[in-house]
């Protein structure tokens with residue numbers, strides 16, 4: 001079995017619905033091409049309604065920009081420490097360094113692969129005792145799987161440290177019925193090209209407190225004071241989403257729940273098809289958790305597969321023009337963060353060693369999924 005079409009199968013490619021182009025055309029027809037405009041407000045309202053829990057939303061140019069603004073609004077400054085999940089994409093941690101502050105990395109727990117609450121509390125106690133009480137906590141809902149967010153919020157509240165919830169990969173996921181991104185003092189979303197929905201590039205900041213969103217919007221539009229001339233009493237940023245991008249976003253919101261269903265079906269397909277192969281396992285939703293299954297991830301345990309590794313699978317797929325990718329390399333192992341403190345337990349290192357993200361786009365056909373599974377099974381024959 002090989003990939004019968006010469007067409008590349010991507011890890012997670014954009015998937016447009018029927019309405020995106022109509023919204024974009026409307027932007028063109030009304031000449032709302034400049035940043036701001038009615039689609040930006042419309043997209044924010046769509047997100048607000050979807051997320052529920054009375055949150056407010058600012059549409060921005062990227063998820064990374066949203067984290068940067070969140071840290072600024074929490075007054076994070078040079079030499080401050082921010083606790084950040086180690087097992088994540090670098091964009092969760094990079095904005096900490098934009099402010100001259102220092103990330104302290106927290107390893108994961110085994111159930112959800114996200115921030116370990118015990119290590120989090122240990123880090124808070126130890127760093128506070130050292131006179132460096134953390135200024136913020138950034139947990140991540142990786143691959144759409146909810147972190148143990150209720151427990152993390154309890155700990156954060158106990159020590160009075162604000163949480164920035166990185167829900168970049170988890171739009172539509174929920175924990176005990178509450179949508180992710182709405183638990184922390186602030187939450188962030190991403191609409192980059194490979195995320196569950198895309199605006200071709202974009203992000204959002206979410207907060208229950210409307211004044212936070214007003215301040216974020218002000219900073220994101222060059223911090224211009226109310227005056228007829230250009231008057232500035234703060235340093236500003238050019239971080240607002242454009243009206244054209246927001247038009248794509250409004251179209252994508254129409255199909256978001258369908259996209260989640262399609263991604264969840266990918267997961268079920270892979271799980272069913274690979275269930276009899278020893279040494280291949282999947283991460284399950286703990287009670288109360290609902291994952292958007294942004295990417296289907298598998299763990300390949302070479303001691304149980306007869307020596308077959310995740311690299312064997314990745315390379316076999318690659319030879320057939322099929323993209324798969326190792327799980328995120330933890331931040332505490334990244335050269336750029338080698339001087340940062342970390343609280344580790346080995347969980348994310350093992351996940352990185354043995355884990356693989358399988359093609360997970362919502363536009364995959366059953367034929368393509370079958371091809372992928374057959375190539376994997378062939379390795380085990």
Ligand SMILES: *Cc1c(COP(=O)(O)O)cnc(C)c1O
Pocket residue numbers: 061062063064065088089091092140166168169189190191192202203
């Ligand atoms: C994609 C992503 C981001 C950054 O979002 P951008 O919109 O690409 O800037 C942040 N955190 C995580 C976990 C992500 O996957």
